[in-house]
Amino acid sequence: xxxxxxxxxxxxxxxxxxxxxxxxxxxxxxxxxxxxxxxxxxxxxxxxxxxxxxxxxxxxxxxxxxxxxxxxxxxxxxxxxxxxxxxxxxxxxxxxxxxxxxxxxxxxxxxxxxxxxxxxxxxxxx
Amino acid sequence: xxxxxxxxxxxxxxxxxxxxxxxxxxxxxxxxxxxxxxxxxxxxxxxxxxxxxxxxxxxxxxxxxxxxxxxxxxxxxxxxxxxxxxxxxxxxxxxxxxxxxxxxxxxxxxxxxxxxxxxxxxxxxx
Amino acid sequence: xxxxxxxxxxxxxxxxxxxxxxxxxxxxxxxxxxxxxxxxxxxxxxxxxxxxxxxxxxxxxxxxxxxxxxxxxxxxxxxxxxxxxxxxxxxxxxxxxxxxxxxxxxxxxxxxxxxxxxxxxxxxxx
Amino acid sequence: xxxxxxxxxxxxxxxxxxxxxxxxxxxxxxxxxxxxxxxxxxxxxxxxxxxxxxxxxxxxxxxxxxxxxxxxxxxxxxxxxxxxxxxxxxxxxxxxxxxxxxxxxxxxxxxxxxxxxxxxxxxxxx
Amino acid sequence: xxxxxxxxxxxxxxxxxxxxxxxxxxxxxxxxxxxxxxxxxxxxxxxxxxxxxxxxxxxxxxxxxxxxxxxxxxxxxxxxxxxxxxxxxxxxxxxxxxxxxxxxxxxxxxxxxxxxxxxxxxxxxx
Amino acid sequence: xxxxxxxxxxxxxxxxxxxxxxxxxxxxxxxxxxxxxxxxxxxxxxxxxxxxxxxxxxxxxxxxxxxxxxxxxxxxxxxxxxxxxxxxxxxxxxxxxxxxxxxxxxxxxxxxxxxxxxxxxxxxxx
Numbered sequence: 001x002x003x004x005x006x007x008x009x010x011x012x013x014x015x016x017x018x019x020x021x022x023x024x025x026x027x028x029x030x031x032x033x034x035x036x037x038x039x040x041x042x043x044x045x046x047x048x049x050x051x052x053x054x055x056x057x058x059x060x061x062x063x064x065x066x067x068x069x070x071x072x073x074x075x076x077x078x079x080x081x082x083x084x085x086x087x088x089x090x091x092x093x094x095x096x097x098x099x100x101x102x103x104x105x106x107x108x109x110x111x112x113x114x115x116x117x118x119x120x121x122x123x124x125x126x
Numbered sequence: 127x128x129x130x131x132x133x134x135x136x137x138x139x140x141x142x143x144x145x146x147x148x149x150x151x152x153x154x155x156x157x158x159x160x161x162x163x164x165x166x167x168x169x170x171x172x173x174x175x176x177x178x179x180x181x182x183x184x185x186x187x188x189x190x191x192x193x194x195x196x197x198x199x200x201x202x203x204x205x206x207x208x209x210x211x212x213x214x215x216x217x218x219x220x221x222x223x224x225x226x227x228x229x230x231x232x233x234x235x236x237x238x239x240x241x242x243x244x245x246x247x248x249x250x251x252x
Numbered sequence: 253x254x255x256x257x258x259x260x261x262x263x264x265x266x267x268x269x270x271x272x273x274x275x276x277x278x279x280x281x282x283x284x285x286x287x288x289x290x291x292x293x294x295x296x297x298x299x300x301x302x303x304x305x306x307x308x309x310x311x312x313x314x315x316x317x318x319x320x321x322x323x324x325x326x327x328x329x330x331x332x333x334x335x336x337x338x339x340x341x342x343x344x345x346x347x348x349x350x351x352x353x354x355x356x357x358x359x360x361x362x363x364x365x366x367x368x369x370x371x372x373x374x375x376x377x378x
Numbered sequence: 379x380x381x382x383x384x385x386x387x388x389x390x391x392x393x394x395x396x397x398x399x400x401x402x403x404x405x406x407x408x409x410x411x412x413x414x415x416x417x418x419x420x421x422x423x424x425x426x427x428x429x430x431x432x433x434x435x436x437x438x439x440x441x442x443x444x445x446x447x448x449x450x451x452x453x454x455x456x457x458x459x460x461x462x463x464x465x466x467x468x469x470x471x472x473x474x475x476x477x478x479x480x481x482x483x484x485x486x487x488x489x490x491x492x493x494x495x496x497x498x499x500x501x502x503x504x
Numbered sequence: 505x506x507x508x509x510x511x512x513x514x515x516x517x518x519x520x521x522x523x524x525x526x527x528x529x530x531x532x533x534x535x536x537x538x539x540x541x542x543x544x545x546x547x548x549x550x551x552x553x554x555x556x557x558x559x560x561x562x563x564x565x566x567x568x569x570x571x572x573x574x575x576x577x578x579x580x581x582x583x584x585x586x587x588x589x590x591x592x593x594x595x596x597x598x599x600x601x602x603x604x605x606x607x608x609x610x611x612x613x614x615x616x617x618x619x620x621x622x623x624x625x626x627x628x629x630x
Numbered sequence: 631x632x633x634x635x636x637x638x639x640x641x642x643x644x645x646x647x648x649x650x651x652x653x654x655x656x657x658x659x660x661x662x663x664x665x666x667x668x669x670x671x672x673x674x675x676x677x678x679x680x681x682x683x684x685x686x687x688x689x690x691x692x693x694x695x696x697x698x699x700x701x702x703x704x705x706x707x708x709x710x711x712x713x714x715x716x717x718x719x720x721x722x723x724x725x726x727x728x729x730x731x732x733x734x735x736x737x738x739x740x741x742x743x744x745x746x747x748x749x750x751x752x753x754x755x756x
Contacts, residue, residue, distance in 0.1 A: 029615070035681075036603050036618055040611055043673040044229040051665075054222035061184060062191035062223050066230050069192040072450035072576040073612040075619075076230075096180035097188050099414050103170040104192050104202075106358045107418055108451040111407070114414055115453075155363070161429075162351050162366055166359055169421040177413075198324035198702035199360040201367075225666050232610045233670055234703040237659070240666055241705075281741070287555075288729050288744055292737055295547040296481040303539075306474035310439060314475050317440035318447040318482050324702035325738040327745075328482075348432035349440050355422040356444050356454075450576040477540050484736045485544055486577040489533070492540055493579075548733040558726035562691060566727050569692035570699040570734050580734075600684035601692050607674040608696050608706075 011038070014046030021049060021056060022083045029079065060084040065097055068113035069105035077113060081120050091121045137164070140172030147175060147182060148209045155205065186210040191223055194239035195231035203239060207246050217247045263290070266298030273301060273308060274335045281331065312336040317349055320365030321357035329365060333372050343373045389416070392424030399427060399434055400461045407457065438462040443475055446491035447483035455491060459498050469499045515542070518550030525553060525560055526587045533583065564588040569601055572617035573609035581617060585624050595625045641668070644676030651679060651686060652713045659709065690714040695727055698743030699735035707743060711750050721751045 018026050018041055030037035049059060060083050067077040084094055094117055102110035144152050144167055156163035175185060186209050193203040210220055220243055228236035270278050270293055282289035301311060312335050319329040336346055346369055354362035396404050396419055408415035427437060438461050445455040462472055472495055480488035522530050522545055534541035553563060564587050571581040588598055598621055606614035648656050648671055660667035679689060690713050697707040714724055724747055732740035 032622075033615060033618060034599070036599075036606065036611075036614060039603070039606065039673065039677060040229070040615075043669065043677070044611060047669060047673070048225060048229055051222060051225065053218050054226065058184075058187060058219070058223075059226050062187055062226050063230055065188035065192050066195040066227065067612065069196055070231065070575075070612070071448075073616070075616065076612040092179050093184070095412070095414075096177060097184075099174060099177065099417070100180065100185050100188050101192065102358075102414065102417065103166070103174055104189055104358045104360060105196065106354075106356045106361075107414075107422060108356060108445065108448070108454040109358075110414060111411060111418075112451070112453065114411060118410075158370075159363065159366060160347070162347075162354065162359075162362060165351070165354065165421065165425060166363075169417065169425070170359060173417060173421070193360065196323075196360070197700075199364070201364065202360040221664070221666075225669070228610075228666065228669065230610045230612060232606075232608045232613075233666075233674060234608060234697065234700070234706040235610075236666060237663060237670075238703070238705065240663060244662075284748075285741060285744060286725070288725075288732065288737075288740060291547065291551060291729070291732065292481070292741075295543065295551070296737060299543060299547070300477060300481055303474060303477065305470050306478065310436075310471070310475075311478050313436060313440055314443035314478050315482055317444050318479065319738065321444040322447055322483065322701075322738070325742070327742065328738040344431050345436070348429060349436075351426060351429065352432065352437050352440050353444065355418070355426055356441055357448065449574075473538070473540075477543070480540065480543065480736075482736045482738060484732075484734045484739075485540075485548060486571065486574070486580040486734060487736075488540060489537060489544075490577070490579065492537060496536075544733075552729060552733055555726060555729065557722050558730065562723070562727075563730050565688060565692055566695035566730050567734055569695050570731065573696040573700055574735065596683050597688070600681060601688075603678060603681065604684065604689050604692050605696065607670075607678055608693055609700065 010042050010046040013050055014041035014044075017045040017049045021045070021060070021087060022079055023086055025079045025082055056087040057084075057089060060087050060089060061093075061097060064089075064094065064113075065101060068098055068101045069109055071105075071109045071112060074112070074116060077116050078120065081117055085120075091117070136168050136172040139176055140167040140170075143171040143175045147171070147186070147213060148205055149212055151205045151208055182213040183210075183215060186213050186215060187219075187223060190215075190220065190239075191227060194224055194227045195235055197231075197235045197238060200238070200242060203242050204246065207243055211246075217243070262294050262298040265302055266293035266296075269297040269301045273297070273312070273339060274331055275338055277331045277334055308339040309336075309341060312339050312341060313345075313349060316341075316346065316365075317353060320350055320353045321361055323357075323361045323364060326364070326368055329368050330372065333369055337372075343369070388420050388424040391428055392419040392422075395423040395427045399423070399438070399465060400457055401464055403457045403460055434465040435462075435467060438465050438467060439471075439475060442467075442472065442491075443479060446476055446479045447487055449483075449487045449490060452490070452494060455494050456498065459495055463498075469495070514546050514550040517554055518545035518548075521549040521553045525549070525564070525591060526583055527590055529583045529586055560591040561588075561593055564591050564593060565597075565601060568593075568598065568617075569605060572602055572605045573613055575609075575613045575616060578616070578620060581620050582624065585621055589624075595621070640672050640676040643680055644671035644674075647675040647679045651675070651690070651717060652709055653716055655709045655712055686717040687714075687719055690717050690719060691723075691727060694719075694724065694743075695731060698728055698731045699739055701735075701739045701742060704742070704746060707746050708750065711747055715750075721747070 030040050060080060063080050064084050067073045067080060098110050098114045156166050186206060189206050190210050193199045193206060224236050224240045282292050312332060315332050316336050319325045319332060350362050350366045408418050438458060441458050442462050445451045445458060476488050476492045534544050564584060567584050568588050571577045571584060602614050602618045602621060660670050690710060693710050694714050697703045697710060728740050728744045
C-alpha cells in the first residue's frame with residue numbers, strides 16, 4: 001500500500017489538486033460545505049485525484065460519464081464538464097461521451113446531460 | 127450530420143465492431159436476445175462505437191465507470207471489463223477507475239464493481 | 253374521493269385481488285413478510301389494484317416496465333411477469349415492453365429483464 | 379428477424395412516427411440534439427416505436443411509468459405525458475398509472491410525476 | 505399481526521399523525537394530490553408512522569437519509585427536513601446524517617441534500 | 631473545522647472504529663480491497679464514523695435505510711444489518727426501519743431488504 005502523508009499536507013495537496021481540476025467553481029462548492037467540504041478536499045482530491053495510476057483527463061472522462069448516467073446531479077455535472085475542459089478534454093470529446101451514455105443509461109440521461117454541455121458551450125453546434 | 131450507411135452494412139459493421147470490442151462474450155449475448163440483440167448490434171455498435179470522435183479505450187473507460195456507478199448491471203460489467211482489457215486498458219487502470227467511482231457513487235458501488243474485476247483477474251493483487 | 257371499505261374487507265379484497273393477479277407466487281411472498289406483507293395486501297392490492305380506472309392488464313404492463321427500468325428487483329419482476337401472463341398479456345407483448353425499456357433505461361436494464369422473461373418462458377424463441 | 383429498411387427510409391420513418399407520437403414537443407427536442415437526436419429518431423422511433431407487436435398507447439403507458447419510476451427525467455416525462463394524450467390515453471388513465479407507480483417506486487416518485495401531469499392538465503381535478 | 509382499525513379512523517389517525525410530523529407543509533402536499541394523497545395519509549401515516557416499534561425521530565432520520573441517498577426527491581426532502589426538526593432532530597444531527605450519506609451514496613447526493621438543509625436553516629453555519 | 635489527526639493515527643482510529651461497528655465481517659471486506667479498502671478505513675471509519683455529533687446507533691439506522699432504499703447493495707446491507715445489531719439496534723427496530731422504507735422507495739426495495747434481515751435472524755418471526 002502507498003504511504004499516506006500527514007493530514008495538513010493531505011488537505012493542502014487536496015486544495016492544490018481541486019484548484020487544478022475544478023478551478024474556482026469547485027473551490028466555491030467546498031468552501032460552503034463545512035466538514036463535508038473538507039472531506040471532499042481531503043479524500044476525493046487529496047487521496048483519489050492525486051493518485052498516479054490514471055490521468056486527470058481519464059478521471060474526468062469517467063466522472064462526467066458517471067454523473068450523466070446517474071442523473072439528478074446537474075450541479076456536479078456542471079462543475080465536472082468545466083473540469084473536463086480544464087484537463088484537456090475537448091467539447092467534441094465530451095459530446096461523444098454523452099452519446100456513449102445513451103445505450104447504457106437511456107436517452108433521458110444522455111439528453112439531460114447534453115443540455116448541460118450545451119449550456120456550458122453555447123457557441124459550439126450540437 | 128454524418129451520412130448513415132444502408133442497413134445491411136450497419137448490421138455488418140456493428141458485428142465487426144462488437145467482435146473487436148467485446149469478443150466472444152458480447153457475441154454470445156446478442157445472439158441470444160432476438161430483436162433486442164439486433165438493436166444492440168446496429169445502434170450501440172454500428173452507430174455509436176464506430177464513431178471516430180472518441181477512442182474505443184475511452185468508450186470502454188466511460189462504460190465501465192457508468193455500469194459500476196449504476197450498480198445492478200453485473201452481467202454487463204463483466205462483459206465490459208473484458209472489453210476494456212481487449213481495447214488496451216490495463217488492470218491497474220481499471221482498478222483506478224473503480225477507485226474513482228467511490229467519491230461519486232459511494233463505496234458500495236465501487237466495492238461491488240471491484241469484486242467483478244477481482245473475479246476477472248484473480249492473479250492480480252487488489 | 254371514493255369511499256373506503258372497513259379494514260377487514262380491505263384485507264379480504266386485497267387477498268382476492270392478489271390471488272387473481274399474482275396467483276400462488278404472490279401469496280407466498282406476502283405470507284412470509286409479516287406486517288410488511290399485510291401492507292402490500294391492503295394498500296397495493298386492496299387499495300390500488302382494485303381501482304376501476306385502469307385494467308389489470310394495463311397495471312401489469314406498467315409494473316413490468318417499471319421493475320425492468322429500475323433494475324435490481326428481479327424477484328419482483330419474476331412475480332409480475334407471471335402476473336402479466338395471468339391477466340392476459342402475451343409473451344410477445346412482454347417482449348415488446350422490454351424492447352421499449354431500452355431507449356429509456358438503457359440496454360443493461362432491458363437485457364437483464366429479458367433474461368427473466370426467457371427464464372419464465374424458455375420454450376418461446378427470443 | 380425482421381428485415382431492416384435502408385437508412386434514409388429509417389430516418390424518414392422515424393420522423394413520421396415521432397411526429398405522430400410526440401408532436402412538436404418531440405421534434406423540437408431532437409432537432410436541437412445533433413447526432414444524439416438523429417439516434418433517437420432512427421433507433422427509438424424508426425426501429426422501436428414502429429414495431430407492430432405493441433400499440434402506441436401501450437408503449438406510452440410503459441414509458442410514462444418508467445420515467446415516473448426513475449425520477450429525474452422531468453423534461454422527458456413532460457413530453458411523454460403529452461404523447462400519451464396524443465395516442466389516446468385519457469388524463470384519468472394517466473392519473474391511475476401514476477397511482478400505480480407508488481407501491482413500486484415509492485410516493486416521492488409518484489408525487490413528482492403527478493405534479494407534471496397536473497401542470498399539463500391544470501383544469502382537471504387531481 | 506396487529507388489528508387494523510376501521511377505515512374512517514385510519515384516515516383520521518393518518519391526518520393526526522401527518523399534522524404532528526409534517527405540519528402544514530405535509531398537509532398542503534396531500535390535500536392537492538387527490539386519491540394519491542389519500543393513500544399517503546392512510547397508508548404512510550395511518551399505517552406506518554403510527555406503529556409503536558420505532559420513534560418518530562428514528563423514522564425521520566431514516567427518511568431523510570433515504571431521500572438524500574436517492575436524489576431527485578428534493579421537494580420531499582424539504583418537507584422531511586422540516587418534519588425531522590418537528591420531531592426533535594437538531595440541525596447539527598441532520599448535518600451529521602448528510603455527512604453519513606456521502607460514503608454510501610457519493611458526494612453529489614450528500615452535497616445536493618446539504619444544500620436543502622442550508623436553505624431551510626440559513627442562519628446556521630455549515 | 632475540527633483538527634485532523636496525522637495519517638497513521640487516522641488509519642488506526644479507522645481500524646478501531648471498523649472493528650467496533652462491523653466486527654469481523656467488515657474487516658474481511660476492507661482487507662481484500664487494497665487501496666479502496668484503505669480509503670474506506672481512513673475516510674468512512676476514521677473521518678466519518680468517529681464524529682461525535684451522531685451516535686453509532688443512529689449512523690447504522692441511516693445506513694441500513696439508505697442501502698435498503700438504493701437496492702443492489704445486498705453485500706453491504708448484510709454487513710450493516712450485523713453492524714446495526716452490534717451497536718444496539720434490535721431486530722424489531724430493524725424490521726420497523728425496513729417497513730419505513732416502503733412508502734419512500736417502494737415495496738420491492740423493502741421486500742428485498744427484509745429478506746436479508748430474515749436471512750440474518752432466521753429464528754425471529756417476520
